[in-house]
């Protein structure tokens with residue numbers, strides 16, 4: 001079960017967010033919140049997994065950075081929304097898996113197939129913490145900011161009311 005450990009005001013180039021750090025006894029997750037979300041419907045929600053390559057090394061091989069920036073921008077424009085950042089590199093397989101999968105990806109496989117070929121799960125991510133945090137924030141329903149429709153299915157399976165999804169275009 002995720003509990004709140006700390007809160008602060010975070011200034012970003014898109015605007016200010018309330019940053020809330022959660023801990024479930026194993027890993028930390030962070031929620032960036034703008035506006036009043038409690039008991040609100042159609043709250044913009046972005047569930048974002050860590051990506052060292054994009055966020056630290058400015059990699060141009062994936063869309064993680066653009067998706068984070070677009071999400072922050074959309075949420076600040078709407079003056080309401082939540083970004084949940086989960087520590088799960090390489091679709092939950094870890095950064096080693098990502099590096100080990102690259103040769104298969106370069107040979108033409110999708111990222112999921114490349115993980116499998118390298119001996120990892122196609123997608124080992126869990127959205128349980130995200131679901132717990134959305135519940136703790138008392139969001140009534142959300143519009144999921146994602147280019148991956150399966151994420152809405154995963155969250156609905158965790159009893160989260162996903163009213164709609166919105167694609168993130170660059």
Ligand SMILES: [Zn+2]
Nearest residue numbers: 051054062064
């Ligand atoms: Zn990435």
